[in-house]
Structure formats: structure tokens, C-alpha cells
Amino acid sequence: MDFELMINSFPKLLNATLITLKLLSASLIFGLFIGLLFAILRINKNPIINKFAYGYSYVFRGTPLLVQIFIIYFGLGQIEYLRSTILWVVLKEPYWCAIIAFSLNTGAYTSEILRSAFQTIKPGIIEAGQSLGISSKIIFYKIQIPIAIRQSLPAYGNEIILMMKGTSLASTVTLMDLTGVAKYIISTTFKPIEVFIVAGGIYLFMTFIIHNVIKFLEKKYTY
Amino acid sequence: MNIIKKFSLGVLITLFLSFSANADKIKIGTEGTYPPWNSKDASGKLIGFEVELAWTLCRYIGQQCEIVEQDWDGMIPALIMRKFDAIMAGMSITAERQKAISFSQGYADEVASLAVMKGSDLESMDTPAGINLTKPNTAAKKALKTLTAALAGKTVCVQTATIHQNFLDSGDVGKVNVRTYKTQDEVNLDLASGRCDAALAAAVAFSDYAEKSGKPVVLVGPTFSGGAFGNGVGVGIRKDDTELLNAFNKAIDKARKNGDISRIATKWFGFDASM
Numbered sequence: 001m002d003f004e005l006m007i008n009s010f011p012k013l014l015n016a017t018l019i020t021l022k023l024l025s026a027s028l029i030f031g032l033f034i035g036l037l038f039a040i041l042r043i044n045k046n047p048i049i050n051k052f053a054y055g056y057s058y059v060f061r062g063t064p065l066l067v068q069i070f071i072i073y074f075g076l077g078q079i080e081y082l083r084s085t086i087l088w089v090v091l092k093e094p095y096w097c098a099i100i101a102f103s104l105n106t107g108a109y110t111s112e113i114l115r116s117a118f119q120t121i122k123p124g125i126i127e128a129g130q131s132l133g134i135s136s137k138i139i140f141y142k143i144q145i146p147i148a149i150r151q152s153l154p155a156y157g158n159e160i161i162l163m164m165k166g167t168s169l170a171s172t173v174t175l176m177d178l179t180g181v182a183k184y185i186i187s188t189t190f191k192p193i194e195v196f197i198v199a200g201g202i203y204l205f206m207t208f209i210i211h212n213v214i215k216f217l218e219k220k221y222t223y
Numbered sequence: 224m225n226i227i228k229k230f231s232l233g234v235l236i237t238l239f240l241s242f243s244a245n246a247d248k249i250k251i252g253t254e255g256t257y258p259p260w261n262s263k264d265a266s267g268k269l270i271g272f273e274v275e276l277a278w279t280l281c282r283y284i285g286q287q288c289e290i291v292e293q294d295w296d297g298m299i300p301a302l303i304m305r306k307f308d309a310i311m312a313g314m315s316i317t318a319e320r321q322k323a324i325s326f327s328q329g330y331a332d333e334v335a336s337l338a339v340m341k342g343s344d345l346e347s348m349d350t351p352a353g354i355n356l357t358k359p360n361t362a363a364k365k366a367l368k369t370l371t372a373a374l375a376g377k378t379v380c381v382q383t384a385t386i387h388q389n390f391l392d393s394g395d396v397g398k399v400n401v402r403t404y405k406t407q408d409e410v411n412l413d414l415a416s417g418r419c420d421a422a423l424a425a426a427v428a429f430s431d432y433a434e435k436s437g438k439p440v441v442l443v444g445p446t447f448s449g450g451a452f453g454n455g456v457g458v459g460i461r462k463d464d465t466e467l468l469n470a471f472n473k474a475i476d477k478a479r480k481n482g483d484i485s486r487i488a489t490k491w492f493g494f495d496a497s498m
Contacts, residue, residue: 074412092418
């Protein structure tokens with residue numbers, strides 16, 4: 001065990017963790033919007049809208065994240081027409097390609113989590129609102145959404161942790177995130193065990209934080 | 224319970240048999256994605272200069288061999304962890320790598336070169352045909368200056384953990400935006416898509432790609448050798464494995480004398496890259 005290498009690589013890896021956190025937070029924010037939108041589309045009664053939303057979540061939950069990020073980064077880069085459009089400004093950058101792939105992926109999972117949360121709301125709660133003469137719009141925003149968010153917290157916490165680990169795939173499209181920098185250090189020292197132990201420790205610490213924040217929120221919003 | 228016992232016994236026997244069958248074979252690790260050094264044909268079989276040379280060297284050593292695949296970025300760690308006994312993967316002999324493993328004498332040499340897509344403004348660089356960085360002369364120093372100016376702020380793509388990455392990281396051509404990829408294939412893809420302003424690798428890797436893909440990839444600037452680019456390509460072997468190192472050195476001597484190395488090199492490279 002080369003402890004000196006572990007100590008020396010720690011600040012470099014910590015620095016790279018910033019990129020990991022940026023990727024994670026951007027993807028989660030976009031993903032939450034996508035997820036909420038598609039969850040609402042999923043519970044829509046119109047069969048075309050609801051099949052479309054189902055198709056999206058089916059495709060993105062049914063294929064590996066690595067394949068998705070490769071299709072968006074290397075695949076779209078091969079289409080000559082696309083390179084002459086304004087879209088290329090975004091798709092040229094590995095950073096945005098990674099965020100697009102991560103957002104679409106976590107969005108699909110989030111939409112399923114929220115959909116099942118909406119569907120577990122007891123009809124009696126909505127009926128109680130209706131009997132008080134509250135409009136269905138207000139029932140949706142003030143009753144259904146808050147309950148759905150509380151219901152989905154445990155599952156969503158899991159999704160955040162999965163996504164956090166998923167960001168390590170950003171290193172496959174040249175980004176220098178935590179895993180990318182770990183691989184870089186290994187490429188000059190040839191000592192994978194030491195460096196990956198430190199990187200793994202940082203991932204574990206992030207999981208610890210996320211896990212506890214979610215636990216705190218669950219307790220706070222318990223009813 | 225009985226079933227579990229029988230099953231684990233079966234697993235143990237299989238493991239034992241597979242170990243004992245491989246005990247006296249030399250395992251050689253290669254990458255399989257770096258043509259013409261080593262690559263795979265359509266059926267997934269390993270082919271290339273080093274694959275053919277490996278079989279020849281094993282014949283001279285007089286021992287059975289097995290060629291195994293390993294991702295480039297884990298090549299040296301895998302050797303150290305005894306996943307195989309020797310590396311033949313277009314790996315240049317450099318001082319940095321020699322801190323971790325030993326190398327046999329070199330069996331072939333390659334020059335590195337920058338490549339761009341046709342129409343790039345880097346095509347107009349005025350540099351000598353080739354520079355050696357071991358003891359750079361005035362012409363070489365001038366060429367490095369020209370490159371520094373031309374590459375400023377540009378994105379240059381390389382495969383990770385290569386001599387090409389080391390060279391760009393060394394600062395000899397100033398501060399360029401280095402992007403690293405797991406395989407040379409991915410470097411080629413992003414060079415063609417326009418994400419890279421230029422790429423740096425073995426000159427043959429680009430000419431091979433241009434020929435097979437039909438993409439307008441052109442070599443620019445000088446060819447590089449020496450210095451960070453190492454002293455030829457050799458067989459990588461664990462430091463404590465001197466017996467195997469001697470065996471490979473002797474086999475390379477014999478293969479060179481009989482003209483095997485230059486024959487195989489000419490077949491795969493189109494010119495004699497042996498040394």
C-alpha cells in the first residue's frame with residue numbers, strides 16, 4: 001500500500017469532485033422537471049399522450065446509461081447535418097452531452113417514482129377536498145403534489161444516490177470528473193488500488209450525506 | 224445441502240483444471256484496438272503486427288503462448304497483478320514506465336504525428352519533416368516554438384496513458400487543451416466530428432484510419448521521436464521476471480537475424496518498422 005500516493009492524490013480527487021457535483025446537481029434539476037412533466041403526462045387519460053410518456057420511460061429505463069451517453073456523444077457527433085446546426089454548439093461540448101444523457105435518464109426514473117406516488121393517493125383525500133368546494137386545480141397543486149413528493153422521498157433518495165454513482169460514466173466522454181481524474185492519476189502511477197480506494201471513499205461520503213439529508217426530510221415532512 | 228456440496232466440488236475441480244492447463248503457458252496481453260500494431264478482424268480474432276510477432280517469438284522461446292485482451296489504461300497494472308506475463312501492445316519504452324516494469328529490447332519503432340481534418344488552419348504550419356526530442360537541435364527547438372504558437376488554445380485529443388499524452392502534458396508545446404480517450408478509435412471519431420482541433424498519435428494509426436474510413440484526415444507538422452516519445456516499442460515484463468525477460472531478448476535477437484521482424488512489419492505497416 002502506497003499511503004503517500006493516497007494522501008497526495010486526495011486534494012486532486014477532491015477538486016474533481018466539484019465537477020461530479022456540478023454534473024449531479026444540473027442533471028437532478030433538469031431531471032426533476034422532466035420527471036414531473038412526464039409523470040403528469042402518464043396519469044393523463046388521453047391514450048396517445050400517456051403512451052408517449054410510457055414510451056419515453058420504457059426506452060430510458062430499458063437501456064444502459066453508458067449506451068445512452070455514447071449515443072448522445074459519439075452517435076450524434078457522426079451526423080453531418082447536425083454539425084451544421086445551432087444544436088452543435090451544445091452537443092460539441094462533452095459536458096453538455098453528459099448532462100443531457102443524465103437528465104433524460106434520471107427524468108425517466110423520476111417520472112415513474114412520481115407517477116406511482118400520485119396513484120397511491122387515496123381517492124378519499126381528493127374527495128374530501130372536493131366536498132369542501134376546492135377547485136380541482138388547487139386540489140392538484142396544494143394536495144396531490146405535496147403528498148406525492150412526500151410519498152416519493154425514499155425512492156427519490158435512492159435515485160439521487162444511483163445518479164451520483166452514474167456520473168462516473170462522464171469520464172468515458174473525456175470529462176475529468178472524480179473517476180476521470182482517478183484514472184488519470186493511475187495512468188501515470190500504475191497503482192489502481194490506492195487511487196480507487198480514495199475515490200471510492202469520496203463517493204461513499206457523498207452517499208452518506210445524501211442519505212442523511214433525505215432521512216431528515218422524511219422525518220420533517222412526516223404526517 | 225448435498226447439492227451445494229456437489230456443486231462446489233465441481234466448481235473447484237473446474238478451477239483446478241483450468242489453472243493446471245494454463246500453468247506453463249506464457250500469457251501475453253495486448254489491446255486489440257490499435258491497428259496496425261494490434262487489432263481484431265470482423266470475427267473478433269486478434270490480428271496485427273504484434274499478434275503475429277508474438278507467435279513467432281513464442282516459437283523461438285519454445286513455449287506455448289496465449290494472447291489475452293486488456294484495456295489500454297489498465298495494461299501495466301494488469302501485468303503487475305499477474306493477469307498475464309508480458310505486454311505486446313505498441314507500448315513504447317519510456318523512463319516513466321520503466322519505474323514500474325522492465326522492457327525487453329525494442330522490436331519496432333514508430334513516429335508520432337499530429338493529424339487534422341482537411342481544411343484546418345493548422346495545415347499551413349512550417350516545420351521540418353521530423354524532429355528528435357532526445358537532444359533537440361536548433362531546428363527542433365524552432366519547430367516546438369512554431370507548434371506552441373499554432374496550438375495555443377486548441378483542443379488536442381489523445382488516447383489516455385500514452386506517450387502522446389505525456390508529451391502534451393510535458394509543456395513542450397505550451398498550454399494546450401488536452402482531451403483524453405480510452406481508445407484510439409474514439410480519438411479518431413472525435414477528430415472526424417470536429418470536437419478536436421487536432422489529434423496526436425502514431426502516424427500509422429491515422430493513415431490506417433484515413434484509409435479504412437475514407438475520411439479526409441491529414442498529417443500535419445513534424446513527426447516526433449525520442450524524448451517523451453521513448454525509445455522504440457518493446458515487450459513489457461514484470462521486474463522480478465528476469466528469466467522471461469532474457470528469453471524474450473534472445474528470441475527477439477533470433478527473429479531479427481532471420482528477418483522475421485522486418486518481414487512481419489512490412490506486411491502490416493507497408494514499410495519496415497522493425498528495429
